[in-house]
Amino acid sequence: MMQDEHIPQEDLVLYAMQAMRSHELAAVRAHLDRCAECRETLAEVNGDLALVAVSVEQKPLPEGARERFIARMASGTSQPSASGSSPVSIDSRRPARRAAAWIGWLAAAASLLFAFSLQQKVQSLNDELARQQKAAAQQAQENSRAKQVLDVLTAPTANRVLLTAAKAKPEPTGRAVYLAESGGLVFQANDLGQLAQDKAYELWVIPANGQAPIPAGVFRPDAAGSASVLMPPLPKGVPAKAFGVTIEKAEGSATPTTPIILVGAVASTGE
Numbered sequence: 001m002m003q004d005e006h007i008p009q010e011d012l013v014l015y016a017m018q019a020m021r022s023h024e025l026a027a028v029r030a031h032l033d034r035c036a037e038c039r040e041t042l043a044e045v046n047g048d049l050a051l052v053a054v055s056v057e058q059k060p061l062p063e064g065a066r067e068r069f070i071a072r073m074a075s076g077t078s079q080p081s082a083s084g085s086s087p088v089s090i091d092s093r094r095p096a097r098r099a100a101a102w103i104g105w106l107a108a109a110a111s112l113l114f115a116f117s118l119q120q121k122v123q124s125l126n127d128e129l130a131r132q133q134k135a136a137a138q139q140a141q142e143n144s145r146a147k148q149v150l151d152v153l154t155a156p157t158a159n160r161v162l163l164t165a166a167k168a169k170p171e172p173t174g175r176a177v178y179l180a181e182s183g184g185l186v187f188q189a190n191d192l193g194q195l196a197q198d199k200a201y202e203l204w205v206i207p208a209n210g211q212a213p214i215p216a217g218v219f220r221p222d223a224a225g226s227a228s229v230l231m232p233p234l235p236k237g238v239p240a241k242a243f244g245v246t247i248e249k250a251e252g253s254a255t256p257t258t259p260i261i262l263v264g265a266v267a268s269t270g271e
């Protein structure tokens with residue numbers, strides 16, 4: 001019979017899964033070279049395997065694909081043993097083919113599991129990516145807000161106006177905003193007197209624990225008497241009792257050498 005000469009579908013499945021032994025492989029390849037019908041069947045098998053692998057994600061299997069696949073596997077093993085007229089040598093060893101069918105099933109199950117776990121991995125990576133993108137967007141928004149605040153504080157063209165009791169004469173003032181836990185400090189001063197070229201103002205953090213003042217930046221006022229110190233390098237976790245400003249040499253000093261001209265105590269938190 002002509003049908004017996006063709007490659008059984010279960011062997012085509014093995015071939016498609018690259019699970020075929022090398023000595024069988026040559027015979028199958030030789031037959032495929034000259035048989036268009038078997039090539040067509042192989043294309044269908046390949047298509048079904050691809051559909052099964054792809055369909056593991058969200059989509060259900062296409063209508064009947066699983067049944068066709070299973071039916072082919074089943075019909076392959078239940079066919080009567082091929083006669084000696086087959087030109088394909090693999091048809092002559094029945095027990096080996098039964099084992100091969102199981103290997104085919106194992107290979108199919110393994111490829112399904114692999115596709116499924118791959119899909120899970122991709123999904124978890126996608127989730128992680130989405131989470132990070134959200135966090136990054138939030139961070140960018142916070143950074144943008146912080147930058148706007150800093151831009152206003154530091155813009156040379158910004159109006160720096162101190163409101164005082166009416167009719168009071170403007171005096172030098174400074175405002176420090178300090179976050180002890182991170183050592184973050186933003187300082188701004190107004191109505192500072194001009195200094196000689198070799199002098200500068202120096203800002204000090206006066207620790208609450210009574211230790212020596214910590215230098216927190218050297219600055220010179222602009223023509224209007226304004227100046228800023230932004231985020232000078234400071235140790236973290238040093239609660240401040242007060243802030244002070246002295247006049248020091250232009251490059252700054254490690255300890256205050258002149259009387260404090262501006263001072264402000266940290267308001268008690270009412271402990």
Ligand SMILES: [Zn+2]
Pocket residue numbers: 005006007031035036037038039
């Ligand atoms: Zn054929």
